[in-house]
Amino acid sequence: MSGNLLARSIHDLSAAAWFGGSLMGAVGLNGATSQAKDSTERTRLSSLGWKKWAPVQTAAFAAHLASLGPILWENKGRYAAQDGVMSATWIKTGVTVAGAAVTFYAAVLGKKVDELSDEGARGATEPGPETSPELAKAQKQLRQLQWAIPGFAAAVIVLGAKHGEMQRPKNVKLGLLKD
Numbered sequence: 001m002s003g004n005l006l007a008r009s010i011h012d013l014s015a016a017a018w019f020g021g022s023l024m025g026a027v028g029l030n031g032a033t034s035q036a037k038d039s040t041e042r043t044r045l046s047s048l049g050w051k052k053w054a055p056v057q058t059a060a061f062a063a064h065l066a067s068l069g070p071i072l073w074e075n076k077g078r079y080a081a082q083d084g085v086m087s088a089t090w091i092k093t094g095v096t097v098a099g100a101a102v103t104f105y106a107a108v109l110g111k112k113v114d115e116l117s118d119e120g121a122r123g124a125t126e127p128g129p130e131t132s133p134e135l136a137k138a139q140k141q142l143r144q145l146q147w148a149i150p151g152f153a154a155a156v157i158v159l160g161a162k163h164g165e166m167q168r169p170k171n172v173k174l175g176l177l178k179d
Contacts, residue, residue: 007070012160014064019153021053021060022103026146034123039130043139046124047114054107061100075167085166092159099152106145112138 033046072079079086113124116135122128125143127136 004070004074007067007074008164010063010067011071012157014060014067015153015156015160017056017060018064018099018103019150019157021057022146022153023150025050025053026150030124030146034126039120039122039128040118042123043113043117043119043121043135047110047117050107050110051114057103061103064096078167082166085163088159088162088166092156092163095152095155095159099149099156102145102152103149106142106149109138109142109145113142 029049030046033042033049036042036045075085079089113135116132116138119132119135120128120130121135121139125139125146127139131139
């Protein structure tokens with residue numbers, strides 16, 4: 001496997017892990033834990049699941065960033081010469097950075113939910129009558145972010161596919177001929 005193919009594969013798989021893990025967590029983990037009979041178990045179990053996922057998520061982000069170097073190096077000539085490649089790269093970079101920041105903030109909120117999990121709640125992201133205002137605020141923010149994060153990850157995957165299409169010989173030729 002060539003270096004660029006390996007880097008591109010790692011780049012794509014790490015974005016897929018970010019998308020799939022965040023979507024499964026929102027739908028599967030948070031959804032399932034809301035069914036726990038004891039309201040204090042709902043946030044506790046969800047927090048445990050997210051803690052188990054955190055090292056994988058961190059490794060995926062690290063691999064995503066590390067794979068970027070070889071991809072950028074191999075395509076450095078196209079960035080300046082091929083129409084649209086540099087702007088697409090900046091857009092993808094912006095979406096990735098914004099998504100990473102939102103993901104990091106969700107982890108901070110998740111830590112707060114974990115610390116207050118003994119209060120109980122309707123679900124991982126749904127406060128209950130016994131929930132303190134501090135926990136309720138964190139849960140309400142997480143309820144929004146749990147859907148924003150897979151959205152950012154999906155956008156990164158789509159923008160990666162756009163980059164792939166721009167590398168097709170026909171599109172490289174058209175992009176190089178544009179004034």
